Amino acid sequence: MIVTKQKTIDEISNYIDQYKSFFLVGCSECATLCGTGNEEAILNLKEWLEKEGKKVTGWFIAKTGCQILGTKRELSVYKQFLDEADCILVLSCGAGTQTLNEFFEDKPVIPVNDTLFIGNMRRLKEFEEKCRACGECFLAITGLCVVTLCPKSMLNGPCGGYRDGKCEVNSHRKCAWIIAFDILNKRDLIDRFYESLLGPKDWSKANSPRHYSVKEKKVEFTT
Amino acid sequence: MSLLREKLLKGDFVITVEMTPPKGPDIIPMLNKLEELKYLTDAVNFTDNPSAKMRLCSMAACKLSLDIDFEPVLQMTCRDRNRIAIQSDLLGAYSLGIKNVLVMTGDHPTLGDHKEAKPVYDIDSSVLIKLVKNLNEGKDIYGNSLNGKTDFFIGAVVNPNAEPILPQLKRFEQKLKMGADFFQTQMIFEIERLERFLDFADKFNGTKVIVGIIIIKTKKMLHYIAEKIPGIVVPHWLINKVRELKDEDVEKFGIDFASNIAMNIIENKLAQGIHIMAISKVEDVKNLLNYIKIRV
Numbered sequence: 237m238i239v240t241k242q243k244t245i246d247e248i249s250n251y252i253d254q255y256k257s258f259f260l261v262g263c264s265e266c267a268t269l270c271g272t273g274n275e276e277a278i279l280n281l282k283e284w285l286e287k288e289g290k291k292v293t294g295w296f297i298a299k300t301g302c303q304i305l306g307t308k309r310e311l312s313v314y315k316q317f318l319d320e321a322d323c324i325l326v327l328s329c330g331a332g333t334q335t336l337n338e339f340f341e342d343k344p345v346i347p348v349n350d351t352l353f354i355g356n357m358r359r360l361k362e363f364e365e366k367c368r369a370c371g372e373c374f375l376a377i378t379g380l381c382v383v384t385l386c387p388k389s390m391l392n393g394p395c396g397g398y399r400d401g402k403c404e405v406n407s408h409r410k411c412a413w414i415i416a417f418d419i420l421n422k423r424d425l426i427d428r429f430y431e432s433l434l435g436p437k438d439w440s441k442a443n444s445p446r447h448y449s450v451k452e453k454k455v456e457f458t459t
Numbered sequence: 460m461s462l463l464r465e466k467l468l469k470g471d472f473v474i475t476v477e478m479t480p481p482k483g484p485d486i487i488p489m490l491n492k493l494e495e496l497k498y499l500t501d502a503v504n505f506t507d508n509p510s511a512k513m514r515l516c517s518m519a520a521c522k523l524s525l526d527i528d529f530e531p532v533l534q535m536t537c538r539d540r541n542r543i544a545i546q547s548d549l550l551g552a553y554s555l556g557i558k559n560v561l562v563m564t565g566d567h568p569t570l571g572d573h574k575e576a577k578p579v580y581d582i583d584s585s586v587l588i589k590l591v592k593n594l595n596e597g598k599d600i601y602g603n604s605l606n607g608k609t610d611f612f613i614g615a616v617v618n619p620n621a622e623p624i625l626p627q628l629k630r631f632e633q634k635l636k637m638g639a640d641f642f643q644t645q646m647i648f649e650i651e652r653l654e655r656f657l658d659f660a661d662k663f664n665g666t667k668v669i670v671g672i673i674i675i676k677t678k679k680m681l682h683y684i685a686e687k688i689p690g691i692v693v694p695h696w697l698i699n700k701v702r703e704l705k706d707e708d709v710e711k712f713g714i715d716f717a718s719n720i721a722m723n724i725i726e727n728k729l730a731q732g733i734h735i736m737a738i739s740k741v742e743d744v745k746n747l748l749n750y751i752k753i754r755v
Contacts (some may be wrong), residue, residue: 367737387569388538388580388583389583390564390567391631393585394627394710395564395690396616396621396690397564397690398690399690400692401623404567407544426629430633435583435586437584440587
């Protein structure tokens, strides 16, 4: 999922200072799992806005905020409340916020959240980054995503900085390559792995912005 | 040909020294040290923004060293340059007369003084060795022809202190396969750890190893190394021993300790050289070398 975190109240205040009325949009997908785009998050924000003397004209939770046409359709029934608002506040990821951005040329669309990473939930509302969307998955070769989990994206084994198996960047975290090495070892793949050199990685597959069409089966950096 | 390569191929025992370029444009103190060190050691390594702390670049320091006839080793990390910049800088370095490189992945920016910098790590050190090998064969990283060949003497690093050691040894083997001509170890405090690595390295005939050693100057310095330098394991007995010493006795202990390691390496022919790391004063190098010469 896309992991998000609500901005600080100070930062939000700074962005909305000059506006008086707001329409709030959440998302029932990742942001709901993160607690940053669900009903509770929306109502908390609404309560705070009203305490600040602002008006909330309405709110809704998009089924999938990053689905542009679906969200547009869902939003159409809220036209009156949207028209009454000076500003749209989006409790979603950056992609969801930009869905809304497309619909309102003359009304500010302001993100309530910061988008952090693609991750998994280990425990309730605890998330771990797992994927950098680099465009070329090496999991079959390396056992776990060293592109993401190694801060140096080492492709051929650990650097020399690990200490007692812990990462040089964060001593509370096990070195990704020590874990990968264990996985490859258990699968009897170490010798096979070291028969060749992995890389240089094709980072052009991660160039932004990317466009992908299932029909054309083609990822394009520019369209 | 690189003088360092010549000496190592001849079987000479080499002594190299590590120099961290200045944090700022004033090169005079560095040049003064180099003027003395060139008579004491075979080559000088210039670090590449070590511990991710921004300093004058290694290439410029290497050129300044060449200008006074002191053999330089260009240290290059993968942290701050993508493959275009790395190749371009290496060609530039070669054009200036720099013949030795020591390549490594590099400490992460979060450990340094520019913590918000974007880490590059476009390639890792194994790929970088292959890249330099390609330049030596007149090709870029993709095999495109260059208008000539470089003749770099390619150094790689290995950390015999690493726990677990096996992943480190596999990387050593891979670096060797990729074309590393010599290896420099991380600083060594226990000969047993060095020997554990050398037992493995011995399987590959003729591997040239230069062993990193350090002269402990103060309790604070040892504490910093133990806590802050990635991959360093300072044994507890050494920390305790230094802690029990009077402050004024640490320096003498440091010279004795480094000398004993150096002598052990020389007498038992464990490696082809020593690399004196993190020096603060030329005097320390002199003291260490005097001690070794007396014993030799």
